[in-house]
Amino acid sequence: MLDINTLKFDDKGLIPAIVVDATTKKVLTLAYMNKESLEISIKEQKTCFFSRSRQQLWRKGETSGNFQHIVSITADCDNDALTVLVNKDGPACHLGTDSCFNNTVFESENNHAFSMDGLYELLLGRKQQKPEGSYTTYLFEKGIDKILKKVGEECTEVIIAGKADDKAETVYEIADLAYHVMVLMVEMGISVEDIKKELASRHVIDHKVKQEKMTK
Numbered sequence: 001m002l003d004i005n006t007l008k009f010d011d012k013g014l015i016p017a018i019v020v021d022a023t024t025k026k027v028l029t030l031a032y033m034n035k036e037s038l039e040i041s042i043k044e045q046k047t048c049f050f051s052r053s054r055q056q057l058w059r060k061g062e063t064s065g066n067f068q069h070i071v072s073i074t075a076d077c078d079n080d081a082l083t084v085l086v087n088k089d090g091p092a093c094h095l096g097t098d099s100c101f102n103n104t105v106f107e108s109e110n111n112h113a114f115s116m117d118g119l120y121e122l123l124l125g126r127k128q129q130k131p132e133g134s135y136t137t138y139l140f141e142k143g144i145d146k147i148l149k150k151v152g153e154e155c156t157e158v159i160i161a162g163k164a165d166d167k168a169e170t171v172y173e174i175a176d177l178a179y180h181v182m183v184l185m186v187e188m189g190i191s192v193e194d195i196k197k198e199l200a201s202r203h204v205i206d207h208k209v210k211q212e213k214m215t216k
Contacts, residue, residue, distance in 0.1 A: 020083055
């Protein structure tokens with residue numbers, strides 16, 4: 001663990017802290033900490049910052065209830081900036097939005113970043129707009145029974161490819177399965193966040209089980 005006394009605070013005693021959602025990895029906000037607020041953050045495991053405008057400490061969520069529970073704090077290679085990984089109770093921005101970073105300055109038409117969240121939003125748009133000729137539209141129009149049938153078929157395809165020890169084919173079939181599962185999620189109103197939270201809860205349980213086994 002890095003000693004906080006080795007961190008490089010600026011001439012005003014501050015260090016930038018980039019707050020990131022531990023689940024989505026989305027940047028939530030950029031704030032500043034001084035040594036005292038950093039020590040409070042570590043002790044309480046909730047973000048505490050130093051307000052440059054008010055010239056005082058402020059605990060995120062103390063008035064709004066939108067606390068940020070710290071998972072980890074990491075310094076950069078120069079020890080003059082921090083990333084703070086958090087699980088949040090509510091919006092990060094004072095405007096009530098999930099993140100403070102919402103105003104697009106530039107977006108490339110050629111380069112696109114894939115994410116499960118992005119795919120989910122695309123499928124959600126297909127369900128709402130139902131563009132003609134879209135396979136996804138076809139699935140939504142056929143309904144839950146057709147979607148479940150396709151999920152079952154893709155599960156079988158994954159098993160066959162895996163049993164054949166064909167890595168490339170297994171990757172292909174898992175991608176097909178993931179797509180159809182996400183169509184099912186959209187149909188049932190299950191979000192990517194719902195799944196991530198469920199997996200995160202199981203990770204905690206699994207970690208505890210491993211610890212118990214090690215102590216026996």
